[in-house]
Amino acid sequence: MSQSTVRDFAEKTGVPLDRLLMQLREAGLSTDDPDAEFSESEKTTLLEHIRQTHGQREEGEVGTPSQITLKRRSHSQLKVPAGGGEKRAARGSRAATGKTVNVEVRKKRTYVKRSVVEAEAAEQDAQVLERALLADIKAAEAARHEAEEKARQEAEARAAREAEAAEASSAAEAPAEEAPSAESEAAASEEATSIADLEAEQQKADSEAARKKEIEDEKERKRLEAEAKREREAEERAARKAARGKGKARKKAAGGGRRGGAAGVASSAIQQEFEKPTAPVVRDVQVPESITVGELAQRMSVKAADLIKEMMKQGVMATINQAIDQDTAVLLVEELGHRPHIVREDDLEEEVLSQATEPTGTEAPRPPVVTIMGHVDHGKTTLLDYIRRAKVAAGEAGGITQHIGAYKVPTDRGELTFLDTPGHEAFTAMRARGAQVTDVVILVVAADDGVMPQTEEAVKHARAAGVPIVVAVNKMDREDADPDRVKNELAAMEVIPEEWGGDTQFIDCSALNGTGVEALLEAVALQAELLELKAVVDCPGAGIVVESSLDRGRGPVATVLVQNGVLRQGDTILSGTEFGRVRALLDERGERVKSAGPSTPAVVLGLSGLPEAGDEVLVVEDEKKARELADHRREKSRDKRLQAQKAAKMDELFSHIQEQDVKTVNLVIKGDVQGSVEALTQSLTNLSTDEVRITPVATGVGAINESDVNLAMASEALLIGFNVRADAKARRLAQDNDVELHYYSIIYDAIDQLRNAISGMLEPETQEQIIGTAEVRDVFRSSQLGQIAGCLVVDGVVRRSNPIRVLRDNVVVFEGELESLRRFKDDVKEVQSGTECGIGVRNYNDVRAGDQIECYERITIERSL
């Protein structure tokens, strides 16, 4: 614009006046006065200059870095705990150190050149100027163009006026028309100015926004940096704290501290602690009759290992799968602070047995059951045989009776039932099973032998069972029979004869020829009368198994002594672990009978297996119940057997530890009937001593078979057959393997022989025996023999070959042997009592007068039981 000055232009565009002046100077327009007119041509020159310089600078700037960016990396290591909690701290140093984290910090700084900044500002200003100048120039051009157009139009109009030679009136219009043109020019100029102003304002706003944005960016960068720094510091603090915590944790772990000191974020986040209950948990524990250690531990919610430890404390060694009995289990449950509840598995048993334990109904007198006892060879078997022969088998074809373990004998005073197993072994074996069947004991004492050890034992057993005794003074036919001696000796044991004011009947008899046997039976019957024995007759039959055996043709056969009620053919019976329907009932003559009442022995056919002597026999209502109960009992007995076996093994273990050289004799015992097998087993087991243990590894009824021989070989057992023999195969096997077969038909033979065998196993004893003593009278020295003691043998004999001891005031001062033994000048082998001699003691030169020299010998004595 022609009228505008440099200052005006600077103000309009917002470019600093200095910069505008400098630009003008650079463009070669030496204008120092800002108020001078800023002409159109000057604007064009300046625009061209700006355009030129702008392009030049861009080209010149290539390759020259306008800014420098610096990147810095720093590495450091940060130690953090692997995780919180005492466990880790306590686990050891490795776990307690946690892990090391490598930290890389990256810093990036960008530095911009000051000249560049200034150049940028100039550039911006130049751009602003460029745009403003362009606008100005354009506006000026437009105005000029318009003015030229108007001038041309005026000239045309003037020429037309002149040409038409019209009146001067039209000439007056020309200045009127000039005014509007001048006005429009001014308007156009004004319009151009406003656009440039707007553009300049826009530029200004843009640069302002850019600057603001820069400031904002800077602020943001600083904020981020500050934040990063804060984080870094926090991490470092945490690491330092963790390091301190670890130290503490280590200390605590070493001192049994409960909590680890692993502090920090991780630790606090993963703190899962078991909270110890404030009061112990008391559990109700169901304890069945047999339970394994593992199962019991589970029921108490304790570790099996802890329970086993507790058991060891109580002195019980057990494995996790071992079954323990109810009492032990209850004890352990209580010991561990819980409440045991005994589980009764015998409800069925009780239900079925209640009628047997307390039979109710009409009572009737019953015959007594008699057992014959006495010392070995005093005539028990002979007496039983005689009675059976005379009383039972008399009149039978061939006089043969069946051996069924018991028989009934008629007397003038009523019937007597004899148990056909002599000796107190069977009696006690039965009693051990809780079966008290005997009402009267006949104690057989040989008149020529008197009271013997087993006579005494029999008295004790009878007393313990509360059973009255009738004494049979046997072998009265013998010349040396001395019944008074028997009376005396028994009286000493408080078995007082009636004639001496006591209550025991003594009957003199001879089992061999039968003298007095009738009187004996009478006496027994009388004794029984006093007992007023009664039995319930109208209840289900119940009794006791006297013996059992397996019959090839008939299967399991059991002799049952009925105690209450009546046992009938067709009854369903339960006996121990066996059950069955009574297929047939036989009496002692082998004859079939329909029923058997109280105190009557009967052979029962039809049982599922072999019951044991002493087992109860019970008639039950239905077979299903019988089978159920039998199964249940079988299971229980197996459990108990397992327990017993394991206990035995444990015992062995302990005894081996305690007494290294304990010897064990294993036995395999087979017998004809259950009663004798039991009696023999018990008698032989009783021979066990502290040094020798006798263990029956297997017992059974029937012939010795191959498996018995194999078992005997495997367990290095003695194979014993009582009234049975080995079958052909077993014999061959035994022969091939050099297995000895021991057959017996008399229990006491077996006992004696085993006792002798055991005696052979005992270590022989060494004893010392003093054979002579010499008194030292004087001591002198010989150049050849050294010190010689002049002695007098005061007792026994002194032998040169025997060891000696030197005693001073009855105290042994030396133990050794003789160097020399002399009488006068001669060497002798021995010197008898009352003789003087010279004794040289080997390796001892301090024998003094008054000492005693004792000569002794060592003897080995075989031991016996």
Ligand SMILES: Nc1nc2c(ncn2[C@@H]2O[C@H](COP(=O)(O)OP(=O)(O)OP(=O)(O)O)[C@@H](O)[C@H]2O)c(=O)[nH]1
């Ligand atoms: N003289 C005579 N001998 C008898 C009498 N009773 C038994 N004996 C004999 O004594 C021996 C032993 O008789 P047993 O009946 O076997 O004696 P035990 O008491 O049964 O013997 P164990 O069965 O070994 O317990 C036999 O030789 C019998 O013959 C008797 O009254 N008089």
